[in-house]
Amino acid sequence: MTVLSTRALNRATLARQLLLDRAGLPVLDAVGHLCGLQAQEPQEPFTGLWSRLRAFDPAALSDLLTGRDVVRTHLMRRTVHLVTAADVLTWRSRHDAMLRQRVLGVYRRELAGVDLDELAAAGRAVLADGEPRSMSQLARAVADRWPGPAPRALGEMLVAALVPMAQLPPRGLWRTRAGVRNLPLSSWLGREVDPPSADGSDPVGQALVRRYLAAYGPAATADLRAWSGLAGLPKAVAAVRDELVAFRDERGRELLDLPGAPRPDPGTPAPVRFLPAFDNAILGYDDRDRIIDREHRGLSVAGARMVLVDGRVAATWTVEDGTVLVTPLRGLSPAERAAVGEEGGALASFLSDGAGDRTRILDG
Structure with missing residues (x-):
């Protein structure tokens, strides 16, 4: 099996992440190709895209946010990401269990005894009037029913896990400071997120494997897990394995990749690039x-x-x-x-x- 050097993997990552040569892609296509951008710091995606796209106009990203073509939401690793509307509607249900478990990992004691399905229903009822709310406003609205837990535990479970939410503009617009106002994705985008597959198959997981490798490969399954936060992808990897090619890194780990994806010569010159905080070109790997x-x-x-x-x-x-x-x-x-x-x-x-x-x- 071919061994890829660290430098070869570096050049592959730079090419996939649009950091070897700035791309001429439309902003929406770039966000989709990258599988979203880490965005808990609202202005950082603008630098991330400037470093990746030729003639990037920050107004184009702001327009996509106000036009509801891209969305700020909790997704991979329970962190706020900027993703396309199409991707969040398709991917969100696949992340539900992980999001619940990650919030419980922080607030398990505070939320002991709280029926999470009842909490989700109560949160949806509050939001049914179509008015966006901050996390603290939403928590206060349901706190009378659950007076024991700290309001933050209730609010974070609702906003980050139980109810698929969009963080509305003006938060995330170019050079704009604004607090977080949440509205269900179904209200903001006009339809519910796609439900899990009824037959127990995992087409979304399989698509995530392909999309991740297109933007980050060659990579190990541990890297895929580190990027997504999802532990339950081995079956998805197995289902698409015949489509993939395999390599090893210098540590002996098996790396998977799409057969036609860019793997530049390790000697390819790499230009200086400035990355924003929490850029997934770095965080998107275990190794x-x-x-x-x-x-x-x-x-x-x-x-x-x-x-x-x-x-x-x-x-x-x-x-x-x-x-x-x-x-x-x-x-x-x-x-x-x-x-x-x-x-x-x-x-x-x-x-x-x-x-x-x-x-x-x-x-x-």
């Missing part, structure tokens, strides 16, 4: 060695924004007074510093509508 050194792995879950140099995390970045500040995690050569400065200046210009293009690389 992240292909893109970040193990000593820096903790940064990926701490909300640090990353800079890729030669395809790997080599620095973090922030913005201060319109200047992109870069903190290297290793020594950068003069050529690398120049490339980081150029891309950082372009990012500063994007973030400021052309008012500034300054990058400062900090020295340790």
Whole structure:
């Protein structure tokens, strides 16, 4: 079985994630290809798409949100993702059990004795008037019926697990600060989410395997589980296995992939790219060695924004007074510093509508 080096996996990830060459895709198609973007920090998807698309216009993403073509919702790993309306309607039921279990993992003691189906029905009844509500408003509305649990436990279970919700604009619009207002997906999108398969098959799980590999492969089943949060995908993998090709990584793990998916030559040059906080190019794997050194792995879950140099995390970045500040995690050569400065200046210009293009690389 062919062994793929860490560098080969890196170049494959960059190609699948639209980070090797900026793509000319429409924004909606890019969001779909990426299987959504991590979005608990509302402005971060704009940087993520700017780094991936040619001539990205942030207004296009805002228009998709207000036009209900993309939705902010809890989905993979119980985190807020920006996904296409078509995907959330198809995928949400497949994530229901995982979402319940993850919220219970935090609030099991507080929610002991609460019938979750009754709680879901009570939440839906409150929301039946069509008025969006914050999590705290929804929790207060049902708290009289369940006075024991902390309101946050009730609210989070309702919003993140029991009732498929959309976080409504203006939250998530370009350069807009707004609190979270929730409305059931069925009200916002005009129809209920697709129900689970009645015959016990898992067509959605099988589609998720294919879609994940298209955007993240080659990858191990543990990587698929880490990205989705779903533990019950082995049958889906087995069902599509004859469609896939297999490799091994340098640790001996089996990696699966779509046969025609891009696997660039490991020597392919990789441009500097600035990633937003919690980008799935890093978080979408159990084994992240292909893109970040193990000593820096903790940064990926701490909300640090990353800079890729030669395809790997080599620095973090922030913005201060319109200047992109870069903190290297290793020594950068003069050529690398120049490339980081150029891309950082372009990012500063994007973030400021052309008012500034300054990058400062900090020295340790």
